[in-house]
Amino acid sequence: MSDADKAALVTLAEVLPRIPAVGTRSAEAFRHGSLLVKVYAPRGHDPQTPHKQDEVYVVMSGRGRFVADGTSRDFGPGDMLFVAAGVTHRFENFSDDLTLWVVFWGPEGGEVRAG
Numbered sequence: 001m002s003d004a005d006k007a008a009l010v011t012l013a014e015v016l017p018r019i020p021a022v023g024t025r026s027a028e029a030f031r032h033g034s035l036l037v038k039v040y041a042p043r044g045h046d047p048q049t050p051h052k053q054d055e056v057y058v059v060m061s062g063r064g065r066f067v068a069d070g071t072s073r074d075f076g077p078g079d080m081l082f083v084a085a086g087v088t089h090r091f092e093n094f095s096d097d098l099t100l101w102v103v104f105w106g107p108e109g110g111e112v113r114a115g
Helices: 012-018
Strands: 026-032 035-040 054-061 064-068 071-075 080-083 089-092 099-105
Touching (some): 012 035, 012 099, 064 080
Antiparallel strands (some): 026 035, 035 099, 054 080, 064 071, 064 089
């Protein structure tokens, strides 16, 4: 196992410039096994569709409403949002500076819920 496979440091500053100005506004930051970390920075509207893996968003900047499976919540910097695989979700009424880490992991269809 190489040192790169044991530990990593990825900064928001190094990923942000790789986000396209148009289209899907995300860029890959890190990948290891089933783990995929991206930075997502939608502008104007959130066009995403349900994903095949479980995911977590960590809000770096911006505020708005997060809608998932019929539930709507306000969010802001420092908040963490979880979405199970296959669940319809989107960001609404969000500020122009919305920037999130998004973490995907596990098998297609999501992890089995314990208990």
